[in-house]
Amino acid sequence: xxxxxxxxxxxxxxxxxxxxxxxxxxxxxxxxxxxxxxxxxxxxxxxxxxxxxxxxxxxxxxxxxxxxxxxxxxxxxxxxxxxxxxxxxxxxxxxxxxxxxxxxxxxxxxxxxxxxxxxxxxxxxxxxxxxxxxxxxxxxxxxxxxxxxxxxxxxxxxxxxxxxxxxxxxxxxxxxxxxxxxxxxxxxxxxxxxxxxxxxxxxxxxxxxxxxxxxxxxxxxxxxxxxxxxxxxxxxxxxxxxxxxxxxxxxxxxxxxxxxxxxxxxxxxxxxxxxxxxxxxxxxxxxxxxxxxxxxxxxxxxxxxxxxxxxxxxxxxxxxxxxxxxxxxxxxxxxxxxxxxxxxxxxxxxxxxxxxxxxxxxxxxxxxxxxxxxxxxxxxxxxxxxxxxxxxxxxxxxxxxxxxxxxxxxxxxxxxxxxxxxxxxxxxxxxxxxxxxxxxxxxxxxxxxxxxxxxxxxxxxxxxxxxxxxxxxxxxxxxx
DNA sequence: AGCACA
Numbered sequence: 001x002x003x004x005x006x007x008x009x010x011x012x013x014x015x016x017x018x019x020x021x022x023x024x025x026x027x028x029x030x031x032x033x034x035x036x037x038x039x040x041x042x043x044x045x046x047x048x049x050x051x052x053x054x055x056x057x058x059x060x061x062x063x064x065x066x067x068x069x070x071x072x073x074x075x076x077x078x079x080x081x082x083x084x085x086x087x088x089x090x091x092x093x094x095x096x097x098x099x100x101x102x103x104x105x106x107x108x109x110x111x112x113x114x115x116x117x118x119x120x121x122x123x124x125x126x127x128x129x130x131x132x133x134x135x136x137x138x139x140x141x142x143x144x145x146x147x148x149x150x151x152x153x154x155x156x157x158x159x160x161x162x163x164x165x166x167x168x169x170x171x172x173x174x175x176x177x178x179x180x181x182x183x184x185x186x187x188x189x190x191x192x193x194x195x196x197x198x199x200x201x202x203x204x205x206x207x208x209x210x211x212x213x214x215x216x217x218x219x220x221x222x223x224x225x226x227x228x229x230x231x232x233x234x235x236x237x238x239x240x241x242x243x244x245x246x247x248x249x250x251x252x253x254x255x256x257x258x259x260x261x262x263x264x265x266x267x268x269x270x271x272x273x274x275x276x277x278x279x280x281x282x283x284x285x286x287x288x289x290x291x292x293x294x295x296x297x298x299x300x301x302x303x304x305x306x307x308x309x310x311x312x313x314x315x316x317x318x319x320x321x322x323x324x325x326x327x328x329x330x331x332x333x334x335x336x337x338x339x340x341x342x343x344x345x346x347x348x349x350x351x352x353x354x355x356x357x358x359x360x361x362x363x364x365x366x367x368x369x370x371x372x373x374x375x376x377x378x379x380x381x382x383x384x385x386x387x388x389x390x391x392x393x394x395x396x397x398x399x400x401x402x403x404x405x406x407x408x409x410x411x412x413x414x415x416x417x418x419x420x421x422x423x424x425x426x427x428x429x430x431x432x433x434x435x436x437x438x439x440x441x442x443x444x445x446x447x448x449x450x451x452x453x454x455x456x457x458x459x460x461x462x463x464x465x466x467x468x469x470x471x472x473x474x475x476x477x478x479x480x
Numbered sequence: 481a482g483c484a485c486a
Contacts, residue, residue: 023481050484058484089481101485 017064018093019071025084026054031168032083033059040073041066045098060098067092105192110163111199112155115190116175121151124187126209128179129153136169137162141199143208148279156199167191200326241292244320245299247285253312258335261285264307264426269294273325275334288325295319302426309425 021033030046037043042062050056061067074081074090081088105113112133116124126142133139133155141156157163171191180187201210203219210216245265249256258274265271265287273288289295299317307313327334 018483020483022483047484051482055481056483087481091482094483099485 013092013094015064015068015071016092016094016096017061017067018095018098019059019061019067020091020093021057021059021081022051022055022089023086024048024055024057024088025086028055028057028083033057036081036083036088037061037070040070045100047098058093058095058098103192104195107193107195108160108164109193109195109197110157110160111194111196112157112163112167113192113194114153114155114170115149116151116153117186117188117190119151119180119184119187121146123181123184124151124175124179126153126206128175129155130209130211131179132170132175133166136166138211140212141201141208141210143199143201145207154194154196154199156196163193167193200324202324239319241296242319242321242323243290243292243295244286244288244322244325245295246318246320247287248316248318249283249285249307250314250316251306251312252283254308256283256285256307256313258332260307261287262335262337264302265289265298268298268301270337272338273327273334273336275325275327277333286320286322286325288322306425311425315426 019037026049028048030048033046033048034043037059040061043059044062045060046057048057050058061070071090071092081090114129114133116129121144126144129142129144130139133142137157139155139157142153144151144153146152155163155166157166170189173189174187175189199208199210201208201213201216204210204216205219247261256276258276261274261276262271265274269289271287272290273286275286277284277286287295287298289298299319302315303317305315307315325334325336327336329336329339
């Protein structure tokens with residue numbers, strides 16, 4: 001019986017330029033597959049560590065005849081195909097192409113994402129990184145940062161080939177001992193590809209370098225600050241002020257959208273960019289102002305306050321290490337308000353009138369991607385009549401500090417939170433904040449007449465929550 | 481040693 005099924009296997013194999021390899025060592029790499037198969041033709045794709053035992057693989061040749069030549073060769077060879085001494089069984093795959101389900105980090109590019117395992121940010125200087133990676137070609141730019149994954153660096157080369165050679169040589173290896181401080185044990189490099197093509201380096205600093213632009217200003221504070229962190233009068237480490245605030249949102253019973261944050265933080269000045277993300281299961285957001293003064297005012301005023309009544313969405317604000325966020329202009333988790341609204345421009349300016357001829361082709365006026373950002377074809381938070389929309393280059397940030405927030409309603413807490421206040425919620429009556437004009441997330445239930453918080457009317461939370469009804473008498477909004 | 485995963 002089993003012999004006949006084997007026969008069936010044999011004879012139902014129609015040639016394919018994709019080969020199925022099995023009995024591989026589980027450690028097998030794509031490179032080893034290429035090494036094995038390359039003599040027979042051009043490999044256009046591979047997929048290794050397939051199956052529960054991770055001992056199968058697929059190799060796709062550019063041409064069917066190349067796959068046939070490999071299968072025929074090993075069919076009649078006395079020496080079986082081998083990887084790491086293990087015999088590898090080869091047959092035609094029953095598919096005709098390898099589906100490209102490579103994770104983003106496997107898609108080759110000219111920028112590498114390097115995770116330096118087992119070290120702190122201070123252990124490996126950017127100069128050491130530069131030295132190590134320069135062995136493979138000219139390093140254009142380096143940006144380093146710390147994430148939950150550890151200390152990471154983006155390394156930009158001229159092209160993907162150079163990047164690939166560096167990755168090939170360094171992935172899984174360690175930075176030479178003599179380049180590391182003594183206390184560092186092992187420090188493996190984990191290298192994948194970044195989706196970036198061109199890094200946006202603003203300063204030469206201890207965290208980032210642009211080797212193509214020697215005229216770039218040097219950020220001494222970043223360098224000095226890292227070497228000698230500022231110490232506050234209480235002896236605690238004081239985070240340097242920044243124009244970018246990091247908001248941690250506690251007790252987030254209700255959705256906090258980009259629009260909500262924009263509304264809340266616009267009370268203090270032009271919000272340039274917002275990014276929302278998750279860290280350790282908590283929602284955090286970065287809010288970028290044009291300058292430190294505005295950020296500082298916003299931080300002072302909003303720290304510890306809640307976006308919604310009832311202690312929901314409590315803000316904890318610190319200064320971010322960022323000075324300029326690199327965010328998608330339109331997404332549900334980020335917004336760049338400094339980017340002109342192309343869809344608005346498009347309605348006012350014929351496409352042929354673009355001043356920058358390059359701008360047109362990059363974002364076609366009828367781009368579905370652009371329209372997809374705005375269900376219904378509207379730009380809720382992009383009303384140009386809103387003060388908050390004004391691009392940063394129009395505003396005069398310098399005027400804010402002494403100006404005690406003219407324009408939008410002045411939150412009382414901005415100057416002096418009253419100790420008698422019964423609530424520290426920022427939003428009691430959302431309509432008074434102009435939320436309705438700014439574009440309300442569909443799930444926010446606004447009741448313009450009443451002082452109720454913009455709770456999620458349709459959410460089960462709204463039903464179960466004890467504090468979703470109208471505020472008690474005397475429970476006045478902080479907004480006059 | 482026998483066909484992936486979105």
